[in-house]
Amino acid sequence: MLVSTKWLADYISIKGLDPAELAEKITRSGIEVDAIIDRSQGMKNVVVGYVLECKKHPEADKLNICQVDVGEEVTQIICGAENIAANQKVIVARPGAVLSGGIKIKKAKLRGEESNGMICSLQEIGIEGKLVPKAYADGIYVLPSETQTGADALEILGLHDTVLELGLTPNRADAMSMLGVAYEVGAILSEDMKYPEISYNSSTEVAENVLKLRVEDLDANPMYVAKVVKNIKIGESPLWLQQRLMAAGVRPHNNVVDVTNYVLMEYGQPLHAFDYDRLQTGEIVVRTARQGEKITTLDNQQRELQAHHLVITNGQEAVAIAGVMGGANTEVHEGTTTIVIESAYFKPASVRQTSKDHNLRSDASSRFEKSVDPNRVIAAAERAAQLISELAGGEVLQGSVMVDELDKSQKEVIVSPDFINNRLGMKISFEEMTSILSRLKFEYEAANGLLYIKAPTRRQDIQIEEDIIEEIARIYGYDEIPMTLPEGETTPGGLTPYQAQRRIVRNYLEGAGLLQAITYSLTSKELAQAFALETAPITELLMPMSEERSILRQSLVPHLLEAATYNLARKAESVALFETGSVFLGETSEGLLHEEEHVAAVITGKWLDHSWQGERKTVDFFVLKGIIEGLFLKLGLDKLTSFEQAQVDGLHPGRTAKIFLADKPIGIIGQLHPTDQKKRDLKETYVMELNLAKLLTFSLEPLLYKAVPRFPSITRDIALVVERAKPAAELEKVIRGAGGKLLKDVRVFDLYEGEKMEQGQKSVAFSLTYEDPQRTLTDEEVVKTHSKVLKALEIEGNAQLRG
Structure with a gap:
């Protein structure tokens, strides 16, 4: 609602308050003033001119030479408006005038003819084009013939005025009129308003x-x-x-x-x-x-x-x-x-x-x-x-x-002064309450310790006791409500275990260099089930805003890829994003949406690897895999997770794996298929998605701490020759199975597939650590256990020691 203070003054005296003070009082009473607009915008030296003569410019068909009486003198002004003509009263900006936007008017020569000012359109003095009458939308504005020549044009046009822009909430429909605002200001300033007099024959x-x-x-x-x-x-x-x-x-x-x-x-x-x-x-x-x-x-x-x-x-x-x-x-x-x-x-x-x-x-x-x-x-x-x-x-x-047949009765609300003070936590006198009701033009009667209040029909929002309390509080002044500390028992706040774990996930991924994204939960039919960990019947909106936002998503990856494309198209060299959010997998037996929380990530471009002395290297599969493994380690799940090569629609067939937690699938990781990369105009891009709900609700054994070993460990390194398609994880599983209780750790530290290897083979090197927390191991014990490991690798893993 735009409120002209000059127009408002027809109905209520604002006691000489300047617009800023009035706006402050209105805002403090509960209706926010979003803007204070000075319609004159600092303009000056704009007067009413009378066009005595208008003739075509000899050197320009679209220009006219006008002789204009501006009150003090007759001056020549060049004007290009199509609707300019003699005997018009017009708006003239004199030399030295300042117009809307700070534009300064100077004397000038146009095609050899002197121009001492400018004949203005309404747009040039700050009035929006959409508000200009259509007859003058493409030309100058013509003032009424009785307008005094030389008068202040801004005054004539009512621009020496300030407009208050009210940000009304839906319940305050009464303030969507000048009379409604006048009632409001009258209550704030304790002034009676003047209603328009209606009289005609x-x-x-x-x-x-x-x-x-x-x-x-x-x-x-x-x-x-x-x-x-x-x-x-x-x-x-x-x-x-x-x-x-x-x-x-x-x-x-x-x-x-x-x-x-x-x-x-x-x-x-x-x-x-x-x-x-x-x-x-x-x-x-x-x-x-x-x-x-x-x-x-x-x-x-x-x-x-x-x-x-x-x-x-x-x-x-x-x-x-x-x-x-x-x-x-x-x-x-x-x-x-x-x-x-x-x-x-x-x-x-x-x-x-x-x-x-x-x-x-x-x-x-x-x-x-x-x-x-x-x-x-x-x-x-x-x-x-x-x-x-x-x-x-x-x-x-x-x-x-x-x-x-309209009911025009007033709504009656019954409330006690004690109830009002109890709810506000203060002591407003009965006289002050009734004074406020009178200022609001609410009819009331007091009887038996109660107020029987009739709200005027213009205030359709007044329905219950709390509405009356709000009216009294805002007119009395919210600033007058005393500050007090809470009393009674308090319950300390905190995160649930799930929330705490989710925060750990977010903090870890941010620490790993990824930025959190928030994408739409709604997607298109084409993308609804893309990259989904498990598919279900899609859930379609009854009244979608568009086809692109008509289905509830079943994976976070598609919109993360859109975000990556968007950022790369705007000169970002690299993108690393993650999101935690819900996916929607059909309906439950109760007819409700089955909703699960997932976490997903996308990385592409260069990656800052601190193990390479801060150098940036091109992202690959193992960068993202390392991030995931670090997350599992952070959550204490590293010993229970594994990766297995897999085929997933939309991902590279040779660089994709499923992720398992306690032998149950929980997510995917892989490179975006080259065809899809090209379609999306992306570089080599890797994605992952995990079922966060299952990850964070997994039941772990209580964590038991062990003393720091007092006895030395013994390390043996082995390089194994195996078929190129053999996953290192299978070999590690064989080693751990054969190593027994003395084997404490297994780590892959090298992979070689060079020219010295036979066709279709590779070399994988492991570091094995043997240890007994109760005593120092002998070489014979280590050799015995290590021999079992090598034999198991040969039989179960089809692996041979290299060299």
Whole structure:
């Protein structure tokens, strides 16, 4: 809501407060002021000029040489606007003037002719193009002929004004009008407001004799008021009305439409004007639409209606979508002479659904959706009739055509002062409470230690005791609520074991050099099951925003790959990302979504390896595998996990493995398939995904600490020749099985596949550590155990000692 402080002053005295002070008081009372807008923007030396003469520039077809009276003198100004002409009152920026954006105006020569200033459009003095009347959208603005030459143009245009932009919450629909804001400011400043005086002369002709009204759906439209105004003359609105609309963010059109918009902003009650002659039938019927019925709205869009949409008709065809937008077939135009002013109360749910169905949101619908004041429906219609009578020369027919089944009673809330103070934790006197209620214009009675409060109908948000408490607290001042320490027993906060473990995972991956990403949970059908650890029936949204965001994901990898592509396309040399998040695997037996938390990562480009003295090397399979192994070690699961070569759709067939925890699959690791890499415009890229929920809920044996060994260990290194396809993990398993209790550690430290090896073979070197914590081992004991290991490798592992 945009609130002009000059317009606001028509209804309430702001006691000489400057806009910043007023904004501070409004914000402290509960309505946030998002911005304070100075409409003059520091502009100066902008005056009203009178064009005495206008002729074509001899050296430029699109320029005109104008002789302009600026009050003190007649000066020459070159102007390129198509609508410039003699005998116009225009906006002139004199030499030395400062315009919107800090633009300074100087004397200049254009094609050899002197120009002493500039004739301005509204856009050039800081008014948004969307707010400029269409007649002046592509040219200069022409002021009314009676405007005084040489006067301050900014004053004439109402730009010496400050606009407050209110950030309203949905419950404060009452502040979506100037009168609503005036009530609010009046309560804050303890000032009484001035209501607009409505007075006009009616004709002897009765409105009910020329217009018939029937409402078929009283639930959706319990109140409808129509007034008829004849003999109007369509034209431009007076400057004061145009400037107030522009200050409120509304574009002026013509005097009739501008009046309906003005009353909308003033009262918060949406109005609509129909061309009476275009109605053709002299009748208005409010009904639900016929399925498939069509209407062309004022935005020139043809819209298909559904059976639950409420429409205004002439008894035959729809002429407006109730509460949302009027129809083009009854639009007020230059030839209009008789109008019907509509003021109504439409059920909020009906308007909200219709607006949503058509993806059409208007100033009217935004107010009807939140419920308008039922006691302003008639007053707004009367106010519009008065202004149209004054500004368009209209003759208002006697009376109104009306259907009224609307409940206009005030909501009563009963609350005790003690209850209010108890909830606020303070001591506000009874007199202060009743003073605040009076300032808010809430009717009340005090009896038996209780307050019987009637909230005005403009405050539809006041329903329960807590609403009254909030009103008293915010007007009294939130800053006045004393600070106190909590009393009573407290429960110390903390993380659950799962949360603590998850934090360890995130901290470890960040420490390993990966950055955390957060991607969409929604994906496309094409990617929904890509890279999934286990697949399930997909879960599709009923009303997706787009096809790309229509399915709940079953893997984190696809969107991480999209993030990698996005970053590399923006000159990132390397990308290392991880994400912890949920995947969705169909429904449970109770009909709920089966949701699991996973962790996934993607790395590509160069990797900083501290074991290489801080050098960066190209990412490979073992970089990511090492990160995963480090994570398992951090979680105490390193002895229970293993990797096995596997085939996974979308990953390189020779550089992919499944990850097992206690012999059960828990994740995957591998290189993105070269075809997919090329498609995504990625370098060599590696991904992994683990079932984090299973990982962190795995039951471990209690950790037992052992004393530091007192006796030396003995190390034996062996190099084994095996088939190239033989995994080192299988050989390690054989070694551990044969080594018995004396074998304490096995580590791979070399792999050779060079020219000295036979075709199809490789050399894998292991370091074996033997140790007995109770005594020093003898060479004979080590040789005996080591021989068993070598024999097992030969028989079970089909391996031979190299050299």
